Amino acid sequence: MASITFKGNPVTLIGEEVSAGDLAPNFHVLANDLSEVTLEDSKGSVRILSVVPSIDTGVCDAQTRRFNEESASLNGVEVLTISMDLPFAQRRWCGANGIEHVQTLSDHRDASFGEAYGVLIKELRLLARAVFVIDANDKIVYVEYVKEATDHPDYEAAIEVAKNA
Template sequence: MKVKFQKKPVTLWGNEVKVGDTAPDFIAIDNNMQPVSLKDTKGVRIILTVPSLDTPVCDLEARTFNEVASSIPNVSVYTISMDLPFAQIRWCAAHGIKNVKTLSDFKDRLVGKNYGTYIEELGLLTRAAFVIDENNKVTYVEYLEEVTDQPNYDAILEAAKKILN
C-alpha cells in the first residue's frame, strides 16, 4: 500500500488488514499505564490510528468522534497513537474527551505491526480506521493515502451503524 506523509512516500511496517479478516489482537497501553488488548474490548468497535493527538488533523478527528460516539449506543471508539499515556491524559482533559478511549502503542508497537500502520521513517502510526464487529470480524478498513488528510467520517459511522442493525 502506498502512503504519503506531507506528499512524500513513507513505508508502512506490518500486516495490512482487509475487510473480512479476523481483527488482529494487540497490546496497547491505556491512560493508567495498563495493557489493553483487543480481547479486553467488546461489541462494535471503531479503532482509529493517528500519528499524534497533538496535531491539528488528529485533534479534529478525535474530537469529532468524541462528539458522535455518544450518539451511537453500543459502539466503542479507540484512538491509538504513539503519544505517551501522560500526554494523552492531558490532551483528553484539555478537550473534555469522554467518549473516545485513547491508547498508546509506544511500548511494543503491536498495533502498528498487527494492523500495518507503523510508519518506519517517522516512528508514528499512519492515519487509518477499522470497524470491528462483536465477533472480531473487520467490516470496514480505511488507510488514508495522505496521512495528513481526514478520514471518511460518514463511511466509518455508517459501517458501525450497519453492524448494529
C-alpha cells in the first residue's frame, strides 16, 4: 500500500493500490448535476484522473486550475477531478473560478473511487492527492500517490504521459 502523510502525520489508505499496467478499476461517482458517472462513460478516451482532498483548499485549487489550463492543449484527453466534496460545492467553485475544461466529480456518496484506487483516507474520509493516467483501452499508464497530501503532484510527468498515450 502507498504510504502517505497529511500535514506531516501518517494516515491509513483504504482500498487497493493500483499500478501502471493494471486495468483501471471502474467506479461510480456523481457529476455536478447529481447524475452518476463511471469510468466506462469515458471509454475510448485518454483520461487524467486528478484526485484532490478538497477543491476549496490552496493546493487542490492550484492543481485543478493547472489541469484546466493544460487540458486546452491536450487533444483527445479528458481531465476528471475527483474529490469527496459535495457536487453542489464543486459546481459553485468551478463557476466562481471559470473552470470549463475539467469535469469535477464527487465520491462523497459511496467512496467507490477512493476504495477502487486506494486513495480513501480512513481517518479523514477524504481522498489522498493522486494522479492517474488511463489510456483509451482502460489501461493505467501513470500513477502518482503524492507522499504528502498537501504537496503538489508532478504535473509535467502526468501531462507528458497523457500526450503520448
